[in-house]
Amino acid sequence: MAQQVRGVIARSKGAPVEVVTVVVPDPGPGEAVVKVQACGVCHTDLHYREGGINDEFPFLLGHEAAGVVESVGEGVTDVAPGDFVVLNWRAVCGDCRACRRGRPWYCFATHNAKQKMTLTDGTELSPALGIGAFAEKTLVAAGQCTKVDPAASPAAAGLLGCGVMAGLGAAINTGGVGRGDSVAVIGCGGVGSAAVLGARLAGASRIIAVDVDARKLAAAQKLGATHTVDSSAADAVEAIRELTGGNGADVVIDAVGRPETYQQAFYARDLAGTVVLVGVPTPEMQLELPLLDVFGRGGALKSSWYGDCLPSRDFPMLIDLYLQGRLDLDAFVSETIPLDGVEQAFERMHKGEVLRSVVLF
Numbered sequence: 566m567a568q569q570v571r572g573v574i575a576r577s578k579g580a581p582v583e584v585v586t587v588v589v590p591d592p593g594p595g596e597a598v599v600k601v602q603a604c605g606v607c608h609t610d611l612h613y614r615e616g617g618i619n620d621e622f623p624f625l626l627g628h629e630a631a632g633v634v635e636s637v638g639e640g641v642t643d644v645a646p647g648d649f650v651v652l653n654w655r656a657v658c659g660d661c662r663a664c665r666r667g668r669p670w671y672c673f674a675t676h677n678a679k680q681k682m683t684l685t686d687g688t689e690l691s692p693a694l695g696i697g698a699f700a701e702k703t704l705v706a707a708g709q710c711t712k713v714d715p716a717a718s719p720a721a722a723g724l725l726g727c728g729v730m731a732g733l734g735a736a737i738n739t740g741g742v743g744r745g746d747s748v749a750v751i752g753c754g755g756v757g758s759a760a761v762l763g764a765r766l767a768g769a770s771r772i773i774a775v776d777v778d779a780r781k782l783a784a785a786q787k788l789g790a791t792h793t794v795d796s797s798a799a800d801a802v803e804a805i806r807e808l809t810g811g812n813g814a815d816v817v818i819d820a821v822g823r824p825e826t827y828q829q830a831f832y833a834r835d836l837a838g839t840v841v842l843v844g845v846p847t848p849e850m851q852l853e854l855p856l857l858d859v860f861g862r863g864g865a866l867k868s869s870w871y872g873d874c875l876p877s878r879d880f881p882m883l884i885d886l887y888l889q890g891r892l893d894l895d896a897f898v899s900e901t902i903p904l905d906g907v908e909q910a911f912e913r914m915h916k917g918e919v920l921r922s923v924v925l926f
């Protein structure tokens with residue numbers, strides 16, 4: 566029987582979010598209902614509310630979540646009721662051209678629940694990134710549930726579901742950072758700080774955090790940045806070159822996603838180095854670069870979607886490292902808030918006061 570739970574929706578473009586009753590159907594074939602324990606507030610939730618992703622209002626927001634599987638539908642074998650899971654937005658299909666070539670982290674046909682959650686009047690909801698976890702319970706495709714060690718704190722574990730994984734993966738997976746590399750990260754919010762942490766985990770010897778906000782630089786230093794650059798006061802390219810023997814960094818990660826930060830990343834990189842774009846640009850942004858510099862500087866210009874992660878491979882491994890004290894996911898949890906605190910959390914995020922606010926159920 567369908568259940569009624571409380572959830573946070575964005576009803577129309579720009580309007581404040583509301584806590585409403587959400588109807589969650591029983592799981593059908595290949596689906597699972599998850600009792601959500603924690604869900605982080607991500608910039609993308611705000612993008613949804615502002616109509617920046619698409620106009621399929623109303624949205625059921627929230628997508629960086631951990632919880633316990635309550636029930637599963639027909640044919641589900643990977644997870645069972647009682648499992649502690651992190652929700653992901655990359656439930657790979659196994660059948661698209663990326664999956665068939667053995668690159669499932671690029672899967673072009675990821676799974677979501679087929680049935681819709683609704684309002685009590687039957688209005689269908691669009692769950693953010695196919696998850697919708699600012700709700701006491703949510704319906705997802707079973708492949709969106711990744712089982713991890715239940716000893717982990719739900720607030721910390723849930724953050725792997727989006728921004729923190731995107732940043733960690735930008736360094737570890739997309740950037741291929743290795744022992745002894747020099748790395749610069751431009752923009753040290755939740756995503757960029759996670760890239761700093763990923764660079765440290767991978768053995769980078771020099772990690773340069775760049776931001777225009779001193780609070781973010783202080784946080785990045787705690788997570789492993791060996792040097793910081795306030796790019797509101799100094800030229801980021803010159804500063805990074807100076808800190809790398811005049812050469813530039815082996816890997817530069819743009820976790821802002823603007824033409825000017827991308828240009829900084831491009832020129833702050835050593836010859837044959839790698840640029841990773843993980844910040845998300847908006848449609849009107851344009852980039853102009855001398856093609857001769859693109860050629861002459863060599864190396865790789867890459868983009869990173871969700872940190873090129875494979876949830877089934879990466880989430881359990883990262884949770885194990887977290888439990889061993891080698892990956893400080895707790896540092897990203899700036900505050901925990903109730904379900905009706907999402908709107909205020911958007912404001913704090915906008916002012917740069919938090920890395921992550923996390924709704925606890």
Ligand SMILES: NC(=O)c1ccc[n+]([C@@H]2O[C@H](COP(=O)([O-])OP(=O)(O)OC[C@H]3O[C@@H](n4cnc5c(N)ncnc54)[C@H](O)[C@@H]3O)[C@@H](O)[C@H]2O)c1
Pocket residue numbers: 607608609727728731751752753754755756757775776777778781796820821822826842843844845846869870871872914917920
């Ligand atoms: N690629 C992906 O899969 C993926 C996943 C999640 C989020 N994102 C994107 O990553 C980006 C960062 O997300 P976040 O949650 O860390 O946001 P955030 O707002 O927490 O962080 C952005 C940081 O960039 C800094 N900044 C802004 N302009 C700057 C500039 N010109 N130079 C240097 N620093 C600057 C800000 O001070 C802030 O610290 C967003 O664009 C978000 O949409 C991408």
Ligand SMILES: [Zn+2]
Pocket residue numbers: 657658659660661662663664665669671672673674675
């Ligand atoms: Zn696929």
Ligand SMILES: [Zn+2]
Pocket residue numbers: 607608609610628629727728
């Ligand atoms: Zn997100």
